[in-house]
Amino acid sequence: MLFNSVDFILFFPVVTILFFLLPKRVRNLFLLAASLYFYMCWKAKYILLIGFSILVTYLAALLMAFFEKKGKNKLRGWVLAGAILSNLAVLFFFKYYNFFVENLAALSQNRLLLPLFNYALPVGISFYTFQALGYAIDVYRKDIAAEKNLITYALFISFYPQLVAGPIERSTNLMPQIKQGTHFSFENMRAGLLLMGWGMFQKLVIADRLALFVDTVYQDYAQMDGAYLILATILFALQIYCDFGSYSNIARGAAQVMGYRLMVNFNVPYFSKSFAEYWSRWHISLSTWFQDYIFEPVVWRMKNKKVAAYLAVLLVFFVSGFWHGASWTYVIWGLLHAFFRVSEMALRHPKKKLYKKLKINTKSSLFGALQTIWVFLCVCFTFVFFRADSVGQAFGILRRIGSSTHFGALFSADFFRYGLDEKDFTVAVIALVVLVAADWLVYKKKDIYHWVVTKPLAARWVLYWVLIFSSVIFGVYGPSYDAAPFIYFQF
Amino acid sequence: MEKYKKIIGSLLFAVITLAMLYGTANLLRDRETTLADLYSEEKGSIDMVIVGSSHVNNGIIPNIFWEENGISATNAYSWAQPTWTAYYYIREALRVQDPDIVILDLYGMTYGNSYIMPEEIDRINYENSFNIDMNLNFLGLIHTSEKVGLDLRSYEDFLNLPRYHTRWKDLDLKMLTYDPHNDRDFLKGYGLSYQAAAQQQPDYQSDERMVPYEFCVEYLDKIVALCEKKDVDLIFTMIPYLYNEAEVKIDNWLEDYARQHEIPYLSYIGEEAQELDLDYQTDFRDNGHLNLYGAQKVTMNLSAFLKERYPDYRKEDNPCAALLDEDYLKYQRVLQANKIMAESDLGQYLDQVLADSGYTLYLINDGSALTDQLAQALERAGIGQEDCTRLCARLNASSSTFGQTSMEAELFDRAGSVQFTFGDNVQILLNDYPAISIDSNFKAVLYDAILGRPLETIAYDESSGTLSHKEFSTDIIGLFQ
Numbered sequence: 027m028l029f030n031s032v033d034f035i036l037f038f039p040v041v042t043i044l045f046f047l048l049p050k051r052v053r054n055l056f057l058l059a060a061s062l063y064f065y066m067c068w069k070a071k072y073i074l075l076i077g078f079s080i081l082v083t084y085l086a087a088l089l090m091a092f093f094e095k096k097g098k099n100k101l102r103g104w105v106l107a108g109a110i111l112s113n114l115a116v117l118f119f120f121k122y123y124n125f126f127v128e129n130l131a132a133l134s135q136n137r138l139l140l141p142l143f144n145y146a147l148p149v150g151i152s153f154y155t156f157q158a159l160g161y162a163i164d165v166y167r168k169d170i171a172a173e174k175n176l177i178t179y180a181l182f183i184s185f186y187p188q189l190v191a192g193p194i195e196r197s198t199n200l201m202p203q204i205k206q207g208t209h210f211s212f213e214n215m216r217a218g219l220l221l222m223g224w225g226m227f228q229k230l231v232i233a234d235r236l237a238l239f240v241d242t243v244y245q246d247y248a249q250m251d252g253a254y255l256i257l258a259t260i261l262f263a264l265q266i267y268c269d270f271g272s273y274s275n276i277a278r279g280a281a282q283v284m285g286y287r288l289m290v291n292f293n294v295p296y297f298s299k300s301f302a303e304y305w306s307r308w309h310i311s312l313s314t315w316f317q318d319y320i321f322e323p324v325v326w327r328m329k330n331k332k333v334a335a336y337l338a339v340l341l342v343f344f345v346s347g348f349w350h351g352a353s354w355t356y357v358i359w360g361l362l363h364a365f366f367r368v369s370e371m372a373l374r375h376p377k378k379k380l381y382k383k384l385k386i387n388t389k390s391s392l393f394g395a396l397q398t399i400w401v402f403l404c405v406c407f408t409f410v411f412f413r414a415d416s417v418g419q420a421f422g423i424l425r426r427i428g429s430s431t432h433f434g435a436l437f438s439a440d441f442f443r444y445g446l447d448e449k450d451f452t453v454a455v456i457a458l459v460v461l462v463a464a465d466w467l468v469y470k471k472k473d474i475y476h477w478v479v480t481k482p483l484a485a486r487w488v489l490y491w492v493l494i495f496s497s498v499i500f501g502v503y504g505p506s507y508d509a510a511p512f513i514y515f516q517f
Numbered sequence: 518m519e520k521y522k523k524i525i526g527s528l529l530f531a532v533i534t535l536a537m538l539y540g541t542a543n544l545l546r547d548r549e550t551t552l553a554d555l556y557s558e559e560k561g562s563i564d565m566v567i568v569g570s571s572h573v574n575n576g577i578i579p580n581i582f583w584e585e586n587g588i589s590a591t592n593a594y595s596w597a598q599p600t601w602t603a604y605y606y607i608r609e610a611l612r613v614q615d616p617d618i619v620i621l622d623l624y625g626m627t628y629g630n631s632y633i634m635p636e637e638i639d640r641i642n643y644e645n646s647f648n649i650d651m652n653l654n655f656l657g658l659i660h661t662s663e664k665v666g667l668d669l670r671s672y673e674d675f676l677n678l679p680r681y682h683t684r685w686k687d688l689d690l691k692m693l694t695y696d697p698h699n700d701r702d703f704l705k706g707y708g709l710s711y712q713a714a715a716q717q718q719p720d721y722q723s724d725e726r727m728v729p730y731e732f733c734v735e736y737l738d739k740i741v742a743l744c745e746k747k748d749v750d751l752i753f754t755m756i757p758y759l760y761n762e763a764e765v766k767i768d769n770w771l772e773d774y775a776r777q778h779e780i781p782y783l784s785y786i787g788e789e790a791q792e793l794d795l796d797y798q799t800d801f802r803d804n805g806h807l808n809l810y811g812a813q814k815v816t817m818n819l820s821a822f823l824k825e826r827y828p829d830y831r832k833e834d835n836p837c838a839a840l841l842d843e844d845y846l847k848y849q850r851v852l853q854a855n856k857i858m859a860e861s862d863l864g865q866y867l868d869q870v871l872a873d874s875g876y877t878l879y880l881i882n883d884g885s886a887l888t889d890q891l892a893q894a895l896e897r898a899g900i901g902q903e904d905c906t907r908l909c910a911r912l913n914a915s916s917s918t919f920g921q922t923s924m925e926a927e928l929f930d931r932a933g934s935v936q937f938t939f940g941d942n943v944q945i946l947l948n949d950y951p952a953i954s955i956d957s958n959f960k961a962v963l964y965d966a967i968l969g970r971p972l973e974t975i976a977y978d979e980s981s982g983t984l985s986h987k988e989f990s991t992d993i994i995g996l997f998q
Contacts, residue, residue, distance in 0.1 A: 212520075212523045
């Protein structure tokens with residue numbers, strides 16, 4: 027069930043109303059059932075995989091708690107290792123096995139041919155697996171006590187707003203809320219619905235509209251002028267931000283209406299002035315997961331902290347690339363980010379000295395703007411690999427950009443032949459202006475929500491209607507367009 | 518108190534928002550419908566509804582029933598209509614009118630065995646299910662189409678907002694003002710076509726029976742039960758087309774079905790077609806549809822049957838008799854127009870145009886040297902012009918205008934414009950749409966003010982001296998009106 031579907035528009039209010047009407051003691055059970063139904067709308071049988079992940083980590087946590095009482099710490103480690111390996115094994119078979127087989131065959135020049143595993147990739151498997159593993163590690167580290175109530179724990183893993191595309195929640199944040207229960211609050215409802223409305227706008231009006239152009243240009247990249255490929259790549263950066271950001275906003279909004287607070291997943295990343303800042307603003311739930319469960323343990327265990335940090339960055343981005351998909355394009359994307367991040371770390375002091383020597387005012391707005399543009403362009407460059415269907419295509423696109431770029435081509439009448447007609451283009455431009463303005467205000471720490479809700483009633487309602495009707499009328503959905511699933515569902 | 522204010526405010530906001538969404542959906546909805554005549558006629562004035570596919574649209578002329586039988590009739594058709602759609606059309610006809618008789622064309626029973634593939638039928642049916650007003654019949658039709666069609670679609674695709682929200686790109690005043698309930702159709706759902714295309718007469722014969730697609734049978738049963746319940750006389754027919762062997766077997770099954778239910782069945786395919794004296798060389802527009810001549814034969818045959826079965830209908834009993842008489846006169850004009858559209862001599866053609874003030878001819882000539890005939894005609898039209906090798910003109914018995922290189926004319930008798938383009942692409946643009954094109958330097962569009970529609974594009978070939986005609990068929994006429 028897609029968030030941008032009529033099914034969800036019916037599902038959400040029905041589930042929310044029933045949730046608040048039911049007695050508190052059965053709400054978690056009801057929400058668990060609704061969440062499982064939500065997931066089963068894709069492929070009912072894959073519910074077994076979530077069930078496996080839930081049961082394994084639930085029992086592992088209880089066992090770790092049991093061994094802790096008995097003072098058998100070594101056994102706790104083995105239990106954790108078992109939980110991690112069994113979960114990763116499922117993830118490997120469904121997501122990476124075929125990739126492994128194909129590469130093995132290529133490396134052995136087709137001498138090692140293993141049978142392929144022909145099952146569709148379960149939606150959201152990387153998200154819920156990481157969430158379950160995070161919980162098991164938290165229990166091992168004694169950051170949280172093992173949960174005894176299976177319903178509470180199962181709901182923590184399968185909570186429908188964030189089940190298929192995050193945010194990857196921490197047990198320390200969501201689990202206590204589930205245990206404690208929530209109550210209806212008008213403020214939560216309003217704030218949640220507004221967040222969902224903004225998410226729908228990002229998805230339907232911006233992301234899916236930009237996709238019309240990006241998909242057309244990338245599909246026919248060999249015939250395209252480099253200027254179109256550059257523009258398509260920049261627009262893809264905005265598309266994926268709005269696509270994934272919208273999912274997170276709708277998920278957070280839906281949860282907030284029911285009284286749950288999920289973590290912020292995107293915090294205006296394209297205004298970042300450095301890669302460190304970028305990764306503290308982009309897909310925050312995954313970045314902090316890697317920070318907590320890979321980066322810090324690696325650095326903590328090594329003596330040379332500087333080298334350890336470089337190695338840990340490399341490892342994190344390598345894993346992050348693989349996490350996104352079983353393809354070398356994602357791995358290269360991850361390694362490029364590692365390169366930028368490590369360079370930034372290594373050049374930090376030399377750059378400081380250089381700026382001082384050249385008397386560059388690093389606090390000026392212009393310098394800040396140049397830093398933002400630099401980071402954004404580098405991120406766009408990495409997205410060529412992220413968006414391309416293969417490494418060959420990515421290099422083909424870069425070659426085309428290098429050899430045949432004429433920016434004048436963007437102003438020819440042909441521009442409107444590539445997915446966006448004049449009217450769609452106009453809507454896209456207006457919507458992007460709205461997006462940039464809103465993000466700028468957020469970046470400047472202005473509270474847009476407070477600004478909206480303190481307006482007089484009539485003005486408030488008009489703003490709500492503008493948000494709703496701009497998505498309803500200008501949204502890219504319905505039989506005239508191919509419905510686009512959220513990009514991050516595939517991960 | 519504050520809490521209740523918030524709850525009431527939220528509910529009020531939700532209700533207003535839903536109402537606005539409903540209004541937006543209706544505003545953006547394409548309200549053009551093949552049922553316009555059914556909706557626009559005064560309730561109680563329609564005695565008979567003929568339900569079916571485009572075969573009905575092209576094969577039955579309701580005006581003839583009025584003149585011959587005193588029965589006011591209308592065609593309630595949609596393209597490639599399967600039987601479940603027919604069921605909802607009949608329900609809708611019974612809701613908005615009070616007919617005594619329903620004639621059902623059974624082509625929809627051949628679903629899955631016809632010359633149109635089921636997926637194509639589903640697609641066309643899906644696009645046409647919106648012909649019904651937004652009500653329970655509409656919802657029933659989309660629910661059923663989703664359930665029983667072979668090319669299943671998500672129900673979301675049938676809803677107005679997903680389907681029509683992109684129409685913001687083509688906003689025009691008609692979206693606000695068009696109301697099918699005020700759009701009378703003097704041809705009563707008949708799709709006029711003069712065009713003849715010779716066909717090979719099918720000669721499949723079989724005594725075997727083939728059971729139609731299960732949902733067709735289910736919905737035929739429902740139609741029979743509905744008509745019984747509403748005390749409406751049901752008559753089956755099968756309008757001629759180029760059927761295949763399977764369809765003959767289905768036709769045999771339908772004959773048994775009709776006999777079993779004591780419903781008259783006038784099938785015009787197979788051996789039964791002989792009594793029509795149908796000429797496969799001249800009476801078809803294409804392999805699926807009759808032209809005017811074929812439609813006249815079928816309608817007259819049905820009329821004779823109805824005369825015997827319902828001898829008591831009188832025109833004067835109908836509250837809308839005067840309007841229906843006017844409609845019939847317009848239909849006669851259709852027959853009259855047939856004469857000019859069959860003319861092969863350009864001079865004679867221009868004479869006929871200038872003899873009838875109802876006709877207007879928009880013509881363009883860019884290089885063809887048909888000086889004599891054209892100059893004479895222009896002279897008769899009051900335009901003294903010696904060199905006719907490059908001009909555009911609007912010819913009419915009462916007033917004519919012309920230009921050498923450009924001219925703007927009103928689009929027929931309605932708002933809009935006619936433009937002429939010279940050069941490599943000689944064209945006549947009607948409201949920016951190129952008129953039906955024939956490759957020639959001399960071409961013209963004939964408009965009939967009495968029928969309120971363009972009739973045809975003509976072109977003249979100097980070398981052979983032939984005048985070719987290409988008619989504006991019903992399916993595209995909406996663009997130019």
